[in-house]
Amino acid sequence: MKKLKFALIGCGRIALRHAEIINNIAELTAVCDIKPERADEFSKKFFSKPYTSIEELLLNEKDTDVVSVCTPNSFHSAHTIAALKAGKNVVCEKPMAISVSECNRMMIEADKSGKDLFIVKQNRFNPPVAALKQVIEAGRLGKILNVELNCFWNRNDEYYRQSDWKGKKAIDGGTLFTQFSHFIDLLYWLIGDFKTLNGIGRNFIHTKLVEFEDTGVVIGEFENGALCTINYTVNSHKQNMEGSITVFGENGTVKIGGQYLNVLEYQSIDGYKIEGLPASRPANDYGFYQGSMSNHEKVYENVIDVLTKGGTIAANAFEGMKTVEIIERIYKSMENC
Incomplete structure (x- = not known):
């Protein structure tokens, strides 16, 4: 071929x-x-x-x-x-x-x-994330009650100084766009759209380099009635600490954690256990900092499958837009806080 x-x-x-x-x-x-x-x-x-x-x-x-x-x-x-x-x-x-x-x-x-x-939404291919998606779609957790998303990374002064665009609102957009949009995507992909979103953002220690928040707290309610909390910061001391999502359902609880949503940290599901997960790939390594999981090969395998074999796009434009929409709504809610 x-x-x-x-x-x-x-x-x-x-x-x-x-x-x-x-x-x-x-x-x-x-x-x-x-x-x-x-x-x-x-x-x-x-x-x-x-x-x-x-x-x-x-x-x-x-x-x-x-x-x-x-x-x-x-x-x-x-x-x-x-x-x-x-x-x-x-x-x-x-x-x-x-x-x-x-x-x-x-x-x-x-x-x-x-x-x-x-x-590009490569975190969808993280083995624990893909397993959680299957568990939710199979209804094994029952009614979803609430979801907790934690994003605690480190982006120090050097990170912003070495870039001619990161930290500039007109080009970067904000911490949720550049650092954590993959995490927001997973909320939509796993649970669905939001009915309400309210957030507070503050720039605590990057005021000389960053034109927007370095820390935020968000509470929301999904269209299905489940509640959600989002806690994020780029002020984790010296290194990335955690990137996690915990889903609480009537019949089970699952937490995927590690630094990059790469570890199945906890599960308790009635009559079922997630087992046999393949090893997660390492995070994208940029020298003095690391980013999300390195699953880009899965993205390109999907591109080739779609264009040569008529496959289905793994992350389409509408889904990409929904991530942006959710982030816009969060930032809009922060304007008066």
């Missing part, structure tokens, strides 16, 4: 993970970054043609099948729409965008072009 041809827009930290996987299972033909040295570095490493303009890349690389967008958050919409208009399928890193209106424009363009839009 002929390998699909990919182009990569943005050559930053997460883009390296994308490029490595694409290079293993498909063909990375072109890379693009506004910083020529980054594009050249990727070009040499992955034997692809470098560009500093997405318009030039799309004009010249006519046989590209898929464009992977790995640029800063606020550019996801424009770069995705440009690729869709050029007749390319798109893989868009999280968050899909930093406003629902941008997400809607992306979905409209995908529909007009007839091309597929994939949103």
Whole structure:
């Protein structure tokens, strides 16, 4: 079978993970970054043609099948729409965008072009998370009563100083967009949409570097009546501490924890036990900090399955938009607190 041809827009930290996987299972033909040295570095490493303009890349690389967008958050919409208009399928890193209106424009363009839009939600592939999804869908927990989400990471001054966009509200969007959108996605994916959301956010120790909250507390009620608490911070001392979700049901309780939702920490389910889980992959390692679980190969396996075998998109654009919508609602509720 002929390998699909990919182009990569943005050559930053997460883009390296994308490029490595694409290079293993498909063909990375072109890379693009506004910083020529980054594009050249990727070009040499992955034997692809470098560009500093997405318009030039799309004009010249006519046989590209898929464009992977790995640029800063606020550019996801424009770069995705440009690729869709050029007749390319798109893989868009999280968050899909930093406003629902941008997400809607992306979905409209995908529909007009007839091309597929994939949103990266790799934490859905964490073995304990996938097992919890199966348990909930099978009804083993009974009625879901409440859910607790904890995100306690460390993002120190160096993290923000080494970036020319992280911490800037107009580009970054906020802590929930850049750090914890995967966790918000799992609430929607596992339990459903929210009826109400109310939050309080504060910037305690990053006031000189960050234009938004570094800590937040949220309470919510799902449409199904279950209650939810979200506690998050990037002020965990020196290192990431915890990324966990606990689901309490009438017939069972399950907690997935570790630092990155990678460990089945607790389970008590009537007449059932989750067993035989494969080992979780390591977290994405960026040197002085770590991010979410490294399941991007599963994302790209799904892309290839959809485009060559007619498979189903694992995380579609509507689901990507719902994550953005939930975060927007949380931030809106924080405005007067």
